Amino acid sequence: MSQLLGVAVLGAGHMGADHIRRLDRVVSGARVVAVADPDAARAEEAVAGRAGVTVHAEAEAALDVPGVEAVLIASPGEAHEEALLAAFARGLPVLCEKPMVPDPAGALRVVEAEAGLGRRLTQIGFMRRYDTEYARLKSLLDSGRLGRPLLLHCTHRNVSSPPYFTSAMLIDSSVSHEIDAARWLLGHEIDAVTVHRPRPSAGAPAGLSDPQFVVFETDRGALVDVEVFVNCGFGYQVRCEAVCEAGSARIGEDHTMVVTAAGGAREEVPADYLLRFADAYDRELRAWVDATRAGRVTGPSAWDGYAAAAVAEAGVRALESGTRTAVGLAPRPALYAEPH
Amino acid sequence: MSQLLGVAVLGAGHMGADHIRRLDRVVSGARVVAVADPDAARAEEAVAGRAGVTVHAEAEAALDVPGVEAVLIASPGEAHEEALLAAFARGLPVLCEKPMVPDPAGALRVVEAEAGLGRRLTQIGFMRRYDTEYARLKSLLDSGRLGRPLLLHCTHRNVSSPPYFTSAMLIDSSVSHEIDAARWLLGHEIDAVTVHRPRPSAGAPAGLSDPQFVVFETDRGALVDVEVFVNCGFGYQVRCEAVCEAGSARIGEDHTMVVTAAGGAREEVPADYLLRFADAYDRELRAWVDATRAGRVTGPSAWDGYAAAAVAEAGVRALESGTRTAVGLAPRPALYAEPH
Amino acid sequence: MSQLLGVAVLGAGHMGADHIRRLDRVVSGARVVAVADPDAARAEEAVAGRAGVTVHAEAEAALDVPGVEAVLIASPGEAHEEALLAAFARGLPVLCEKPMVPDPAGALRVVEAEAGLGRRLTQIGFMRRYDTEYARLKSLLDSGRLGRPLLLHCTHRNVSSPPYFTSAMLIDSSVSHEIDAARWLLGHEIDAVTVHRPRPSAGAPAGLSDPQFVVFETDRGALVDVEVFVNCGFGYQVRCEAVCEAGSARIGEDHTMVVTAAGGAREEVPADYLLRFADAYDRELRAWVDATRAGRVTGPSAWDGYAAAAVAEAGVRALESGTRTAVGLAPRPALYAEPH
Amino acid sequence: MSQLLGVAVLGAGHMGADHIRRLDRVVSGARVVAVADPDAARAEEAVAGRAGVTVHAEAEAALDVPGVEAVLIASPGEAHEEALLAAFARGLPVLCEKPMVPDPAGALRVVEAEAGLGRRLTQIGFMRRYDTEYARLKSLLDSGRLGRPLLLHCTHRNVSSPPYFTSAMLIDSSVSHEIDAARWLLGHEIDAVTVHRPRPSAGAPAGLSDPQFVVFETDRGALVDVEVFVNCGFGYQVRCEAVCEAGSARIGEDHTMVVTAAGGAREEVPADYLLRFADAYDRELRAWVDATRAGRVTGPSAWDGYAAAAVAEAGVRALESGTRTAVGLAPRPALYAEPH
Structure with missing residues (x-):
């Protein structure tokens, strides 16, 4: 059978740890190679003695581990822009949890950076698109x-x-x-x-x-x-x-x-939502691994991440002003x- | 507007009293003329001071009250055969609560008596046929x-x-x-x-x-x-x-x-069932009053009453024997x- | 049984004819005494040879027929204000189809006239209040x-x-x-x-x-x-x-x-809606007849009719202006x- | 990460091919090592050029391939008894598609053979137990x-x-x-x-x-x-x-x-059923791989396979006789x- 996809996971909090478990136990075709989190103890706990996984304080160090072929970003939203640009610099495909970048200006910089590459590398973690009913x-x-x-x-x-x-x-x-x-x-x-x-x-x-x-x-x-x-x-x-x-x-x-x-x-x-959308998370990750192994990028794009940020920001202004x-x-x- | 149909109600228990209320308050086109019940106090209570209604201990006395044009039988099942035959003898249309006659032999005698008249007089109170969903x-x-x-x-x-x-x-x-x-x-x-x-x-x-x-x-x-x-x-x-x-x-x-x-x-x-089928009882009575005023007999027949009795009796034997x-x-x- | 309530029906169009049928065939306790409609043929057709009903071109003529004890207004909305005031002048209880009065100013005049009487005479035909689910x-x-x-x-x-x-x-x-x-x-x-x-x-x-x-x-x-x-x-x-x-x-x-x-x-x-709310119309009319015979006025009031007109009028302005x-x-x- | 479980798949028909796809693409933790089917072309097609998988005409040959640690039986029901006994002889854990063995006598021989081993090796493919609603x-x-x-x-x-x-x-x-x-x-x-x-x-x-x-x-x-x-x-x-x-x-x-x-x-x-129970098949296989890697046997047992065969056989006799x-x-x- 074919080679497993080597993944670096950035962020070992609740969502990151859950994705590590999913890559290890649920979804076939991938293996976790490196994990980065400023909180070393949290990263070690998420890895839990799995052989062949290195743990790092810095995101970029994890990206540079040999065998890393793709990146899953599950760190806090404020860290996403820097992580995405680092992945782009290395030509690595990315699954980035939502929000892609919380402020529309930063989100637009990501869009422009990816557009500058001339090809898509990013899938955004809007998991409802993978729910059976949706x-x-x-x-x-x-x-x-x-x-x-x-x-x-x-x-x-x-x-x-x-x-x-x-x-x-x-x-x-x-x-x-x-x-x-x-x-x-x-x-x-x-x-x-x-x-x-x-x-x-x-x-x-x-x-x-x-x-x-x-x-x-x-x-x-x-x-x-x-x-x-x-x-x-x-x-x-x-x-x-x-x-x-x-x-x-x-x-x-x-x-x-x-x-x-x-x-x-x-x-x-x-x-x-973890009960309601459990299967959607599984499908989302499986689709990403399958597409990445096949050299393709599918699913919600950086543009979708930017548009969501821009609409949400206008929504907060509408809440405050009370007007259209x-x-x-x-x-x-x-x-x-x-x-x- | 047209004349109200004069009705004798036999039986002033729970069901009889409810039908009296329905003829008086809910369904147009009919009025209660006479009520019969062996328990005089119960009959008086069901009538509750309504003007122009006479109260009787004997069913036949109620049928003979001037102005009685139709009969509603709501007495216990054991009394139905005699009441139906008395109505047939007077050519009066009948709405008879279920069971028409509890034992199949008695039910068959009613069928044969009506068949002997050569025309239908009886509607049996299977009210589910008047439920909207059915x-x-x-x-x-x-x-x-x-x-x-x-x-x-x-x-x-x-x-x-x-x-x-x-x-x-x-x-x-x-x-x-x-x-x-x-x-x-x-x-x-x-x-x-x-x-x-x-x-x-x-x-x-x-x-x-x-x-x-x-x-x-x-x-x-x-x-x-x-x-x-x-x-x-x-x-x-x-x-x-x-x-x-x-x-x-x-x-x-x-x-x-x-x-x-x-x-x-x-x-x-x-x-x-009074909650579930309240509207069905209203519709059943309205259909009977409307048809009777128009000189027609519709709805479940004496044959339906007999067949139900015969099948139920076989069912009780099947329960006891455990066999088909x-x-x-x-x-x-x-x-x-x-x-x- | 008690005396039937004598009703004058104003308007013999689709809704008026349906209410005449309902008073005659469905709801007990009332009888139609007079019908008014400028279109005499339409009024005659709605009455359809029922004995003891007089037909009139003018609403007030119908209200003055001996035996009229209550009024059902089913004429076009523009005619309601005058009809309501005529009923008030005679102290007659009214069931008035919606809209009570289309323009808020006229509706307010009705409210003030009734308030001047010091007692309610009006029930407005908001039939959803009589639907089982509502x-x-x-x-x-x-x-x-x-x-x-x-x-x-x-x-x-x-x-x-x-x-x-x-x-x-x-x-x-x-x-x-x-x-x-x-x-x-x-x-x-x-x-x-x-x-x-x-x-x-x-x-x-x-x-x-x-x-x-x-x-x-x-x-x-x-x-x-x-x-x-x-x-x-x-x-x-x-x-x-x-x-x-x-x-x-x-x-x-x-x-x-x-x-x-x-x-x-x-x-x-x-x-x-006639299929969906058929039972609600029946219940509405039954409630009105029962309350009127008991000397009470219940259900939606002239105030409710006025408030509906005022809100609807603001709604139309909101539609045109596009603003709150x-x-x-x-x-x-x-x-x-x-x-x- | 831990070593992948080596699986021999017996039978490369519709169900066998689907399980091969599932082990390869959907469920993590296992890899197909050998496939057996009397129809060599069908087996080659199911394997579809996957590296490191050998193809065999005989079930026992597949079981003896180095690296085989568990067996998935998806051959026709008539071949199951022999395949199960061969797996038992080698101490290999088995996932056996239903029916375990079509005739109750053969099913009982499987039960007795496993009971003779003193430990469970068999999980039967009753996938409804893995459906979310069940x-x-x-x-x-x-x-x-x-x-x-x-x-x-x-x-x-x-x-x-x-x-x-x-x-x-x-x-x-x-x-x-x-x-x-x-x-x-x-x-x-x-x-x-x-x-x-x-x-x-x-x-x-x-x-x-x-x-x-x-x-x-x-x-x-x-x-x-x-x-x-x-x-x-x-x-x-x-x-x-x-x-x-x-x-x-x-x-x-x-x-x-x-x-x-x-x-x-x-x-x-x-x-x-493949649409309705798609997720159940995935969960079933995941549960089997997880348990097997952990050295455990869970899910429906050989006794369940035997009981189902015995009840079904009595059902067929009941169909023919028309009696209890x-x-x-x-x-x-x-x-x-x-x-x-």
């Missing part, structure tokens, strides 16, 4: 059977938010998933955003504007509305309904097991001419 | 869109059984609804029955064989299986799936309101030649 | 089990719009149902509205802005969003999800019969102090 | 939250049957999945079976008794009914409802995407004392 919805929309999409109704609910969560993070952390999903499902760019704020839930921490209701307008006339509610109390729910000229389609209804007992029929709602806010995107380089 | 399923099967029906899977669950309930009553009281519904939906007669008995639920009273699983065979080769579980603990559920040569159709899934809260999404299951038991039906009089 | 949702919200409501997501779809339909009518005719339903479900007043317009569907007539997406803000901080799409092509769908602090609840999911055949499982979507538009309500008279 | 149902039943299981209602439908299919194969090929699933979910043995035969569907090939309705009785008093319909025409459907003393739970309702278009809401039904037929199981060796 993939079925995308396939249905692309088939044209329902006609042109007019509206996308989205729901994004979490049981509770972590203590550090701010009102802006409902947009630039939570809704950023819907931003990419909407751009991908529709094949449109988003060019304006309005944020409506109901009175906060008594279940939300003091000062947090939760829930929020966000309305995006696309460059081809569709509307995308998102209820984001990160302290809903009852479960993790991600739903999407596409309303088209000839019909509508919904995913995320969670009817996998119906239990009827005292009080009614009920279905269990998953507790968090335009999104200003840079011109799209020819490298990304293909629809997302 | 009506949609019947209409779909009759349309032929799904081809010939092959199997009917039925579920009949109650929260708990009354104290007097016996193992035989799971068949001749509860499943009797499915017997009529299956004959009506399919347009077949039932000619054999097998009863499978799992170990009783710990939630059932000692000695009660609950749940039971009943398999009927029809004269045209279809199978009908019924789970009857009268101490299921959680609600009243009546479901039916018709499996046909070109597709299947299900009713009774109860998706009227979906509530998502801590622990999952849930739908409320109604507590009893044939149903022996008398020849069908020409009066009932129409499909049910 | 009633269950209202009851759940009122129970407090799910905590305070934060968001209401509404969908209102029709197969196709009539030829005379304008972009404004999506708001003041279609969405007016959601305006009343939201005010009633929440017990809030609406104080601002924004209308988002996606590119129109190719299935909509040229020039019609269809679909629209309307966001209402209430005086107690809740948001109500409504997708209105009157040329969706596939059926009549009315859905509502209430998102509360401790859970969410949805109605209108239409799971009454699931058919699985070549191509998938499917459920039939009803074709129009405040709703200015007059002070609420003490007569309507009760929550809707 | 696993959730199993977990719910094991939790005891719904009390003791009383009934299991199962549906097993295929679009159409292959040309060689016989009436007996509805039992010993199709229903054999439900036999294992029921034994596993309940933790009971099956000790009797009755087969009810409706008139065959017009959509079934002449002479095929399709659908069938099978009722199993367990040694602890539960009933399991199975509708098997292999020419249903519309899709692949596998559903299961467990009815317990305190509630019921259903899986297989397929609500992943709801599409509403002209004619109603619909959900797509998958076309075949007892299942005679040999005593269970101590090695398999654990519940399935």
